[in-house]
Amino acid sequence: MSTAIDPVETFRAEARELFEQLETTLLDIEADPSDKDLIDTAFRALHTIKGSGAMFGFDAASAFTHHVENAFDLVRKGKLAATKELVEVALAAKDHMRVLIEQPEAAPPGRSEALLAQLAGIIGIGPVVSVSSNDAHPPEPPPERTTYRLHFRLARNAMAMGANPLLLLKELRELGDCTMVTDTDGIPMLEEMDPSGCYLAWDGLLSTDQPRSAIDDVFMFVIDDMELSVEVVEPEAKRLGEILVERHAVSADALDKALDQQPRLGAMLVKEGLVSTDKVAAALAEQKHLKGEVEKVAKADAADIRVQASRLDELMDQVGELVIAQARLRQLANAGNDPHLKSLVEEIERLSSELRDTTMGIRMVPIGSLFGRFRRLVRDLSKELGKEIALTTSGEETELDKTVIERLHDPLVHLIRNSLDHGVEAPDIRESKGKPRQGTIHLSAIHSGAQVLIKITDDGAGIDPVRVRAKAEENGLIPPGAELSEPEIFQLILQPGFSTAAKVTSVSGRGVGMDVVKRAIDQLRGTIDIDSTLGSGSTMTLRLPLTLAIIDGLLVRVGEGRYVIPLSAVEECVELSAEDDRRASGRDFLNIRDETVPFLRLKALFNVVTDPEPYQKVVIVSTGDARVGLVVDQIIGDYQTVIKSLSKIHSTVQTFSGATILGDGTVALIIDVPRLIDFGQASESQKKAS
Amino acid sequence: MGNVHTLSRPVEILTLALSGEAFALEATIVREILDLVPITTVPNAPRYATGLINVRGKVVPLVDLRVRLGMTVEPRTIDTRIVVIEATLDGELTMVGLLADKVYEVAEINMQSIESTPKVGMRWPPEFIRGIGRRNGGFLIILDIDRVFASEPAREDRLHGS
Amino acid sequence: MARAPTVVIGFTGAATIRQADDIARQLKQALESSDRIEVDCSGLTEVDVAFIQLILAACKSAEAAGKVLSLSAPAGGALLEILTICGAQDGSRAQFWLEGRTA
Numbered sequence: 043m044s045t046a047i048d049p050v051e052t053f054r055a056e057a058r059e060l061f062e063q064l065e066t067t068l069l070d071i072e073a074d075p076s077d078k079d080l081i082d083t084a085f086r087a088l089h090t091i092k093g094s095g096a097m098f099g100f101d102a103a104s105a106f107t108h109h110v111e112n113a114f115d116l117v118r119k120g121k122l123a124a125t126k127e128l129v130e131v132a133l134a135a136k137d138h139m140r141v142l143i144e145q146p147e148a149a150p151p152g153r154s155e156a157l158l159a160q161l162a163g164i165i166g167i168g169p170v171v172s173v174s175s176n177d178a179h180p181p182e183p184p185p186e187r188t189t190y191r192l193h194f195r196l197a198r199n200a201m202a203m204g205a206n207p208l209l210l211l212k213e214l215r216e217l218g219d220c221t222m223v224t225d226t227d228g229i230p231m232l233e234e235m236d237p238s239g240c241y242l243a244w245d246g247l248l249s250t251d252q253p254r255s256a257i258d259d260v261f262m263f264v265i266d267d268m269e270l271s272v273e274v275v276e277p278e279a280k281r282l283g284e285i286l287v288e289r290h291a292v293s294a295d296a297l298d299k300a301l302d303q304q305p306r307l308g309a310m311l312v313k314e315g316l317v318s319t320d321k322v323a324a325a326l327a328e329q330k331h332l333k334g335e336v337e338k339v340a341k342a343d344a345a346d347i348r349v350q351a352s353r354l355d356e357l358m359d360q361v362g363e364l365v366i367a368q369a370r371l372r373q374l375a376n377a378g379n380d381p382h383l384k385s386l387v388e389e390i391e392r393l394s395s396e397l398r399d400t401t402m403g404i405r406m407v408p409i410g411s412l413f414g415r416f417r418r419l420v421r422d423l424s425k426e427l428g429k430e431i432a433l434t435t436s437g438e439e440t441e442l443d444k445t446v447i448e449r450l451h452d453p454l455v456h457l458i459r460n461s462l463d464h465g466v467e468a469p470d471i472r473e474s475k476g477k478p479r480q481g482t483i484h485l486s487a488i489h490s491g492a493q494v495l496i497k498i499t500d501d502g503a504g505i506d507p508v509r510v511r512a513k514a515e516e517n518g519l520i521p522p523g524a525e526l527s528e529p530e531i532f533q534l535i536l537q538p539g540f541s542t543a544a545k546v547t548s549v550s551g552r553g554v555g556m557d558v559v560k561r562a563i564d565q566l567r568g569t570i571d572i573d574s575t576l577g578s579g580s581t582m583t584l585r586l587p588l589t590l591a592i593i594d595g596l597l598v599r600v601g602e603g604r605y606v607i608p609l610s611a612v613e614e615c616v617e618l619s620a621e622d623d624r625r626a627s628g629r630d631f632l633n634i635r636d637e638t639v640p641f642l643r644l645k646a647l648f649n650v651v652t653d654p655e656p657y658q659k660v661v662i663v664s665t666g667d668a669r670v671g672l673v674v675d676q677i678i679g680d681y682q683t684v685i686k687s688l689s690k691i692h693s694t695v696q697t698f699s700g701a702t703i704l705g706d707g708t709v710a711l712i713i714d715v716p717r718l719i720d721f722g723q724a725s726e727s728q729k730k731a732s
Numbered sequence: 733m734g735n736v737h738t739l740s741r742p743v744e745i746l747t748l749a750l751s752g753e754a755f756a757l758e759a760t761i762v763r764e765i766l767d768l769v770p771i772t773t774v775p776n777a778p779r780y781a782t783g784l785i786n787v788r789g790k791v792v793p794l795v796d797l798r799v800r801l802g803m804t805v806e807p808r809t810i811d812t813r814i815v816v817i818e819a820t821l822d823g824e825l826t827m828v829g830l831l832a833d834k835v836y837e838v839a840e841i842n843m844q845s846i847e848s849t850p851k852v853g854m855r856w857p858p859e860f861i862r863g864i865g866r867r868n869g870g871f872l873i874i875l876d877i878d879r880v881f882a883s884e885p886a887r888e889d890r891l892h893g894s
Numbered sequence: 895m896a897r898a899p900t901v902v903i904g905f906t907g908a909a910t911i912r913q914a915d916d917i918a919r920q921l922k923q924a925l926e927s928s929d930r931i932e933v934d935c936s937g938l939t940e941v942d943v944a945f946i947q948l949i950l951a952a953c954k955s956a957e958a959a960g961k962v963l964s965l966s967a968p969a970g971g972a973l974l975e976i977l978t979i980c981g982a983q984d985g986s987r988a989q990f991w992l993e994g995r996t997a
Contacts, residue, residue, distance in 0.1 A: 045748065201911050207943045208979050215979075222981040229947060232921055232955040237914035241947050246981060328901070363789060510887035601775055686791040688774075690821040691781045691881065695774055701784055701791040709772040709784040709791050723774075 043092060052448055053098040057143050060087050060456070062511035064136050068129050070426075072377040075124035080370070083422065084132070091139060096256050104257045105140035106154045113165055115209065115472070122165060131160045152732075166204060176726040185249040187218075189275045190435055195228065195243035197267035202238045205264040211244065213260045218250030221331035223324040228260050237673060245324040247275065247331045275332070278514055351444065354405055361394070361401045362592060366703050368394045371706035395682070398592060402443065406588075409487045409496070410438025412447050416458055420483060423462045430480040431462060431467050435718075438488035440543035446566055450496070457498045457582050458483060461555070465580055467500030475577070476487040477501065493610065496584040505574040506532055507531045514540060528552065532572035536560040567663070567699050597704075598661065598674040601650035605703060605711045606683055607672065611663040611715040616656040630726075632660060632671050641671030646653045647697070663717040672718070697721050742840040747872060748815065748832040751803040755873045756865065757817065759838050763827065766814040767782065775823040785818055785829050800880055801856045820878045828845070841865050846874060900930040906937030909946040921952040929961035936967055941976045948986060965994035974985065 047376065054443055064087040071080045088111035095104035110132060116122035141149045144704050175377045192214070196205060214220045225243040235241070248257065257272055290671075309531040309721075368390055375387040393549075413435045424431040442450075466472075466481030473479050484499040514534045538557040563570050566588050574580035587593070587610070595606035596615075607683050622632055632639045641660055645652075685701040699714035744759035764787075771783040771794055783794035794814065798805050811834040846863035856873070858892050860880045865872040901924045909917060911942045933949060935941075949954050949963075956963040968993045969977055 048752070201942075201944060208976060211979050211981070224946075224980050224982045224987075226950050226987060229950045229954055231926065231958060232918065232948070232951040235918065235948070235951045237918035237948060238911050238944060239947075240943070241951070242980070244981065366789070410982060603775075650775070688784075688791070689826045689828070690792045690824065691793045691795065691826075692774055692777055695777045697776065701772070703786050703789060703791065707786050708770045709786050711774065712774065713782070 050075070053094055053100075054143060055452070056094065057091060057140075060091055061136055061140050063087055063418075066422070066426060067134065068132050068136065069575050070124060071124050072129045075129075078118075081114060081390050084113065085118050088114055091143075093216075093252075095143065096252055096259075099253075100143050100146070101253070101255050102137055102146060102149075105255070105262065106135070106142060106264065107139050107159070107572060108259045108618075109161060112209070113161055116165065118680075125164070128164050130158065131164060135161065141355070151586050156511065160381045167650040168498070182358035186247060188254075189249040190254070190257060191245075191247055191271075191273050191328070192222070192257070193225075193245050193269070193271045194261065195244065195269040196240045198236070198239045198262055199240075200264050201240045205240075207240065207242065210260055210264070210341045210530050214230055214248055214257070217252045217256055217260070218248055219331070220246065220248045220250075222248075223327045223328050225321070225324060227321075243323075247328050250333070293415075297704065331460075344487075349404075354444070355403075357401055358405060364394050365398060365592065365682055365684055367703075369372050369683075370705040370707070398682075401692055402588075402592070405443050405445070407439050407444045407447050408433075408438060408442035409442055409447060409450075409494075412451060412454070413438055413485050413487075416452070416454065416485065417456060419455060420462065420671075422468075423459060426466060427462060429462065431466050432480055433458075433485065434482060435485045439491060440487035440494060441588075442586065443485075443588060446588075447561065449566055450584075450586070453559040453584075454485075454496075454498070456556070456559045461498060461502065461580070465500040465504075467503050490585075492642075494586050494588060496586065497581055498584075499579065499581040501579040503536070504576040504580050505532060505572070506576050507574075510534055514645055517599060529572070530575060535572065536570060564717075567714070584609070592682065593712070595681045595683050595702075596637055596661065597678040597710065598644075598672075599676040599678060600648055600657075600674050601652040604704065604708070605644070605646065605674075605677065606681055606710055607661055607663065607711045608712065609680065609700075609717060613662045613664050613669065616660050616662065616671075618660050618673055623658065634662065637669075639669050639671050641673055642719070642726075643673045645673070647677070647718070647722055647725065663715050663719075665719060668719065670719050672713075683710075683712070742842050744817065744838055745840050745872075746889040747836040747867070748813075749836065750763050750798050750801070750832060751806060752833075753803070754867070754870055754872050756841070756872050757815070757830075757877055760761070761817045761819065761865070761877060763818055765835055766816060767807060768812055768814065784812065784830075786831065787827060790827060792827045792829050792892070793817065794831060795832045797875075797880070798831070798833075800823075801860065803855075809833070817877065819881050821881050829874070839867065841867070841872070841874075845846075854885040899928065900932055901928040902932045902934055902968075903973075904934035904937060904941075905945075908940040909935075909938050909945040910940055910942040914944045914948065917945065917948050921948060925955055925959070925961065926951060929956075929959070929962045931956065931961065933963065934967050935973045936971070938972050940974060941972045943976075943980065945973075945977065946980065946982065953987070953990065965990070968992050968994050974982040 064084060066133070067080050067083045067087065071077065071084060072499050074653075077581045078586045088107055092104050092107040092111050095101075095107060111577050113128065113132070114124060117124050117128070118282060122128070132554050138149070138153055142154075143685070194210075196207060197203075201207070210221075211222055214222065225245050228241045228243055229235075230241065250256070253270065260271055296713055299357075315709045319713065368387075371389050372391065375383045417433055420431055420433040461483050465482065467475070467477075469479040472481060482501050482650055484497070486499070487496045489493050510528070510531050511534075514531075514537070515522050515524075518540055519534055519537050520526065532558065535554045536559070560570060563586070571584045571585070572580065572581040573583070593606075594609040596609055598605050598607060616632070616634065628639050630643070632641050639662060655675045658673055658675060660673050660678050661677065662669060662671050665669075682706075683699040686702060690700065692698075695713055698711040699717075700712045701709050702712055744757040747754055747756045749755070758787045760865050765893050766785075766787070769785050770782055771785055772781055772793050774784055780797070780799035781795045783796075785792050796805065799816055810833075813832050813835045815830045815832050815835060817828055817830060821828075822825070846865045852885075859877055861875040862874045865874055903920055905917065905923050921931075921933075931952075933952075938945075953963050974991075982988070982991060
């Protein structure tokens with residue numbers, strides 16, 4: 043019932059998309075193994091799955107993916123051929139990763155090991171150590187940034203067996219800020235050396251917000267017979283001597299002795315033969331790294347702190363409860379006569395309203411992060427479709443509640459896919475129409491009052507209203523010959539059971555239509571407008587509220603029930619004169635400043651049977667271009683309210699976007715204005731028809 | 733799956749009255765039992781769920797099982813209670829208030845003593861009934877709450893989803 | 895004893911674990927034939943840890959025998975890239991790699 047999104051679910055949703063992309067890419071690689079872009083794409087997808095998997099606690103999936111990623115890294119570097127066998131294993135591995143993320147408990151035991159063994163066979167190294175004794179590990183919370191001191195030395199024969207320390211180092215770097223220094227102490231004389239043996243060791247620090255297991259994952263391939271120590275270090279500025287002692291590079295006694303002699307400790311210790319130059323070099327590098335970390339922490343202290351998203355949700359819930367409690371307090375105070383209480387209530391009201399604004403501000407995220415994720419989508423899909431399409435964006439800095447942003451992802455993907463697939467034409471067709479070969483999809487965001495407008499504009503073929511109408515008639519969505527305006531026709535696209543795709547493509551023809559988008563936007567309390575000019579392109583405009591949690595509303599009474607009308611939709615309130623009331627028995631129109639405004643009687647729509655009241659009011663609301671009056675019995679006043687969503691039991695009731703709890707503890711329904719108007723007009727025309 | 737009763741351990745149930753018949757729910761899903769509270773009517777809602785109530789700051793739908801089971805609805809009395817339960821709706825755990833003409837008690841019942849639902853001769857939709865038990869010489873109709881809520885929305889969803 | 899002239903060994907193309915035996919042999923021969931050895935790495939296109947180890951081992955052997963092994967030029971290109979990844983730039987041999995010789 044809450045509007046909060048489970049971050050793990052968000053990750054899963056993202057992973058699903060990545061898997062889709064990965065699969066497409068792998069299949070493309072199979073067709074063209076020499077395409078370096080494809081290999082990179084696959085590598086990046088694997089890398090993202092590994093990285094975010096670890097972040098969300100899917101350690102088994104992350105560890106497993108790591109090996110597949112390694113294989114593609116080798117391919118990327120030209121050290122491994124993208125053979126059919128590799129693609130085959132990678133596809134099977136992809137399916138397995140998906141299981142590890144979707145239903146870790148359903149992963150067949152031993153499957154990871156079997157696939158990795160196959161993979162190892164292709165890469166040409168020995169059998170891989172087991173990933174994890176327990177594939178179905180429960181997700182752990184993401185750890186905080188930690189600095190580890192690492193020391194590792196590979197088995198002497200590791201390189202001969204195919205391990206590459208450089209890859210390990212690179213992976214360590216990818217985990218965070220990593221300072222690694224070679225330890226050359228183990229290098230023998232040339233005459234005594236096995237040229238393919240591994241003699242170097244590495245010391246250094248890694249500051250990362252990945253879990254400790256991510257470090258172990260790096261060494262998974264090579265863990266046999268290697269030296270590896272990982273310990274947590276507190277990032278504080280340290281003296282060289284302390285670091286050397288901590289690293290067991292020099293004894294404390296020897297250090298004290300050397301310190302007596304001044305001046306440059308490092309040089310002293312080396313000179314005294316107490317420690318090798320490498321050990322000092324590593325300690326110096328460590329000193330530098332720690333200093334950097336300390337500065338970073340200090341800077342972070344001053345500017346930003348990281349907060350778990352779930353805590354923000356909690357805070358928002360609590361602020362919501364506070365707003366409700368405050369409303370009750372106001373009611374109590376107003377009932378009494380205590381001026382002190384009243385002024386205190388005003389004070390609290392101001393504070394809680396400020397607190398609400400601040401809390402909402404914290405949850406605001408620029409939409410640019412979301413826009414950024416579509417570049418790849420457009421790139422890959424236009425390639426897949428053989429089209430040339432550029433994605434341009436504007437208004438990235440526009441801020442929206444993070445929940446809204448998260449939930450916008452899928453509908454936007456769908457709309458962009460639609461533009462790519464059905465909107466923008468193939469290059470040759472575009473050329474023949476005198477358009478540039480490259481099509482453009484423009485994504486923009488802009489604030490407009492308490493709403494945000496997001497537009498997806500393409501310069502493609504546009505939507506043919508004649509075809510849409512024909513299709514809608516064919517599917518029985520409208521009676522043949524129905525009188526519809528162009529915008530109304532375009533809205534038909536959003537109806538369930540409508541799909542203009544003449545052929546099913548892998549891009550958008552998945553048996554789901556635009557109705558899915560509409561439903562998602564509806565759930566966000568938003569609307570979709572479609573504008574299109576045949577031959578020159580289409581624009582989809584999404585209007586969304588800034589936040590889902592709280593709205594300013596107008597509290598009204600209809601019969602005995604109280605309802606909240608979102609203030610953002612309210613234009614003005616007028617009296618319903620007895621004359622208007624009587625006259626309007628057949629045609630419900632109101633004359634407001636020489637403009638006819640149709641009105642709906644909420645009493646009738648809500649089947650409220652109470653005696654007619656003498657002083658009815660009309661709340662004039664607007665949605666897009668239409669102005670409609672809603673007749674109510676009483677206007678109680680402005681009301682700031684926390685939205686509670688309705689349960690699935692009431693999913694068929696479309697006229698309300700949610701409910702809220704009033705000051706006296708009773709529940710009031712929040713009117714979904716556009717849907718109420720649709721509902722009203724539908725029942726009106728039904729009345730006329732019968 | 734509601735008809736497999738291999739458990740020999742007794743199960744705790746809450747017994748209640750609906751239009752003069754004795755019904756039972758698994759006690760584990762019951763959150764609390766409330767006296768009548770103000771009920772907000774949801775216009776144009778399904779007839780079995782026309783209300784919303786406030787349960788400790790949460791907006792909870794109120795379901796009249798009597799309508800859902802096709803029984804006669806009698807006016808509320810001093811014995812009328814709201815049983816707040818947690819049901820799985822569309823895979824989502826949801827709080828739901830159930831109107832009961834009277835709440836009797838929490839009792840233990842041996843699952844082995846439950847008889848499967850007869851296909852004919854039942855006044856109630858058989859898919860909502862887990863089985864018939866006996867208690868104090870009378871019949872006790874054991875409800876399958878998840879199905880009581882699942883069937884209709886689920887059916888609709890299947891149509892939309894494909 | 896007449897000083898033998900400086901021997902320059904140039905490595906080109908790949909210098910990785912696959913060429914390690916050859917490289918080791920060439921370095922050994924150079925160390926035996928002269929006490930001033932210069933290694934020219936400018937033609938290298940691919941380097942790995944094995945090569946770096948071999949040069950370090952050769953340095954060690956040279957120092958032990960009182961000979962001088964230097965680079966014809968400071969590390970660049972593929973070699974420098976690998977040194978950076980290794981963290982050898984911060985290591986004790988930093989001067990050798992970046993200036994071509996040990997002080």
